[in-house]
Amino acid sequence: xxxxxxxxxxxxxxxxxxxxxxxxxxxxxxxxxxxxxxxxxxxxxxxxxxxxxxxxxxxxxxxxxxxxxxxxxxxxxxxxxxxxxxxxxxxxxxxxxxxxxxxxxxxxxxxxxxxxxxxxxxxxxxxxxxxxxxxxxxxxxxxxxxxxxxxxxxxxxxxxxxxxxxxxxxxxxxxxxxxxxxxxxxxxxxxxx
Amino acid sequence: xxxxxxxxxxxxxxxxxxxxxxxxxxxxxxxxxxxxxxxxxxxxxxxxxxxxxxxxxxxxxxxxxxxxxxxxxxxxxxxxxxxxxxxxxxxxxxxxxxxxxxxxxxxxxxxxxxxxxxxxxxxxxxxxxxxxxxxxxxxxxxxxxxxxxxxxxxxxxxxxxxxxxxxxxxxxxxxxxxxxxxxxxxxxxxxxxxxxxxxxxxxxxxxxxxxxxxxxxxxxxxxxxxxxxxxxxxxxxxxxxxxxxxxxxxxxxxxxxxxxxxxxxxx
Numbered sequence: 001x002x003x004x005x006x007x008x009x010x011x012x013x014x015x016x017x018x019x020x021x022x023x024x025x026x027x028x029x030x031x032x033x034x035x036x037x038x039x040x041x042x043x044x045x046x047x048x049x050x051x052x053x054x055x056x057x058x059x060x061x062x063x064x065x066x067x068x069x070x071x072x073x074x075x076x077x078x079x080x081x082x083x084x085x086x087x088x089x090x091x092x093x094x095x096x097x098x099x100x101x102x103x104x105x106x107x108x109x110x111x112x113x114x115x116x117x118x119x120x121x122x123x124x125x126x127x128x129x130x131x132x133x134x135x136x137x138x139x140x141x142x143x144x145x146x147x148x149x150x151x152x153x154x155x156x157x158x159x160x161x162x163x164x165x166x167x168x169x170x171x172x173x174x175x176x177x178x179x180x181x182x183x184x185x186x187x188x189x190x191x192x193x
Numbered sequence: 194x195x196x197x198x199x200x201x202x203x204x205x206x207x208x209x210x211x212x213x214x215x216x217x218x219x220x221x222x223x224x225x226x227x228x229x230x231x232x233x234x235x236x237x238x239x240x241x242x243x244x245x246x247x248x249x250x251x252x253x254x255x256x257x258x259x260x261x262x263x264x265x266x267x268x269x270x271x272x273x274x275x276x277x278x279x280x281x282x283x284x285x286x287x288x289x290x291x292x293x294x295x296x297x298x299x300x301x302x303x304x305x306x307x308x309x310x311x312x313x314x315x316x317x318x319x320x321x322x323x324x325x326x327x328x329x330x331x332x333x334x335x336x337x338x339x340x341x342x343x344x345x346x347x348x349x350x351x352x353x354x355x356x357x358x359x360x361x362x363x364x365x366x367x368x369x370x371x372x373x374x375x376x377x378x379x380x381x382x383x384x385x386x387x388x389x390x391x392x393x394x395x396x397x398x399x400x401x402x403x404x405x406x407x408x409x410x411x412x413x414x415x416x417x418x419x420x421x422x423x424x425x426x427x428x429x430x431x432x433x434x435x436x437x438x439x440x441x442x443x444x445x446x447x448x449x450x451x452x453x454x455x456x457x458x459x460x
Contacts, residue, residue: 010267017263025256035259039266046270115251122251140217141249142256169216173244 004054006046013042016059019153020066022142026135027070029127037073041066063153067135074131118176125175129168132156136164212238216245327419330399330434333377333390338397340375340390351449357387358404360427365447370394373445393441400442401432 004012013020020041025034044065045052052061126134135154139145140161145153150161214220215228232238259265347363353376354362364373374390386403405428422433422440427448433440 013267014263017266018258021258021262022256025258031259035262035265038262039269042266042270118247119251119255122248123255125248126252138252138256141252144218165217166213169245169248172248173241176244176248177240 003050004052008054009046009049012058013045013062016062019059019139019143019145020062022138023063023066023135023154024070026138027067027131028074029134033073034070037070038066041069044069057152060152060155064155067154071131121176122172125172126168128175129171133164133168136161137168140165212241216242326399326401326421326432326434330397330419333399334397338374338390340377347449354387354402358402358429360404360429361449362402362427362429362446363449365445367445371398371441371445373442389442391442391445393435393437396436398437398441399434400445401434402446403430404428405430 017038020038021034024037024041025031028034028037041062045062048065052058126137129137132154136150136156139150139153140147147158147161147165150156150165151158154161156164211220211224211228211231215225215232220228232242351361351363354360367373371391371393374392377388377390386401389400389402391398391400405425418436420435420438422431422435422443424431424440424443426446431443431446433442435441
């Protein structure tokens with residue numbers, strides 16, 4: 001079987017990188033860790049270069065490697081943090097351990113005005129989503145991918161990808177809307193610790 | 194679609210579906226205009242649209258991939274593959290084959306990086322932004338003055354220059370007090386120039402090479418205690434940025450015959 005050479009791998013990887021990083025970031029929800037995962041995945045991809053068939057979707061092939069690597073990392077982290085509270089790595093302005101407390105954020109019946117505060121709330125809301133749903137949402141919103149492209153990238157049916165995006169958007173709007181009661185956990189809005 | 198999107202926030206009617214499509218940015222201009230008219234007439238819908246736009250903007254800010262992330266990954270791969278050469282190990286035969294493959298791969302990747310074929314549109318735009326040579330030198334030193342590619346294969350070295358500058362170039366024998374560290378990819382220079390990092394008696398020296406007929410004319414004003422020397426040879430233009438008062442690498446290059454097994458001087 002023919003095989004792409006390293007320079008071609010580098011070119012294809014460079015092209016696919018933004019989406020690969022986003023998939024990793026969506027699963028682990030941590031910028032630095034996402035980069036490490038893409039790094040590890042690139043090494044895995046190189047080792048398995050013979051498995052890649054030239055002419056097929058390189059991004060989808062590497063995307064699967066990134067996805068599995070990220071999920072493994074997430075599983076390991078989860079088992080390590082049984083006693084710990086998960087902080088949100090995208091919320092850099094949260095003071096101290098505020099994100100880890102059970103104190104609800106004072107919404108005062110309206111959206112927060114400050115952009116950074118709003119970003120923090122968005123970060124908490126997206127943290128509450130299932131990783132696959134988060135991946136679909138981010139590929140759609142950040143990279144403006146079509147549902148067919150998301151389907152190819154993540155190996156999920158188009159309809160499922162669309163459903164994930166709609167449900168994710170709906171869930172986040174609900175979590176961030178003026179009258180949201182600040183519920184906890186998956187799909188309910190803001191996730192705390 | 195295999196499954197129907199559900200949105201508890203939206204009305205369960207045609208307007209609701211239209212609004213969903215609007216929020217998902219799936220509408221063409223006429224449909225979008227129609228949807229906006231509906232939205233404008235309904236404060237609740239308008240609030241939902243504004244909120245979704247704000248959320249989307251926030252996600253784009255927070256989940257923007259690192260600009261130089263791909264190049265950073267490939268550089269690390271290259272360094273990782275080079276590590277065994279620094280600290281020799283005795284891998285098993287299968288590992289040895291893998292290691293050899295990785296080393297070859299890493300060398301090619303590092304080459305690709307140094308030649309600027311990576312990085313997508315954005316880095317290429319940056320690469321074309323002209324900067325004074327003393328500034329490029331200063332930044333390179335601040336970042337550790339480390340080459341991205343150390344090439345021990347003279348034919349590969351010459352092939353690199355032939356492909357990029359149209360002239361197969363090789364290193365000549367250097368005096369004991371100076372050595373070439375390797376090639377570097379330095380933002381701020383032309384994508385078509387090749388940069389080499391050298392050391393002369395502990396002093397860092399930067400050499401830039403490009404085709405003489407290229408219109409690229411970098412700012413060569415000597416600043417920050419640096420001198421810039423320029424010379425022409427074999428259709429190439431050379432710039433040497435150095436803290437020293439004399440150029441050190443003027444005789445450091447020779448032109449080779451790519452057809453010949455052994456490189457031959459053409460000068």
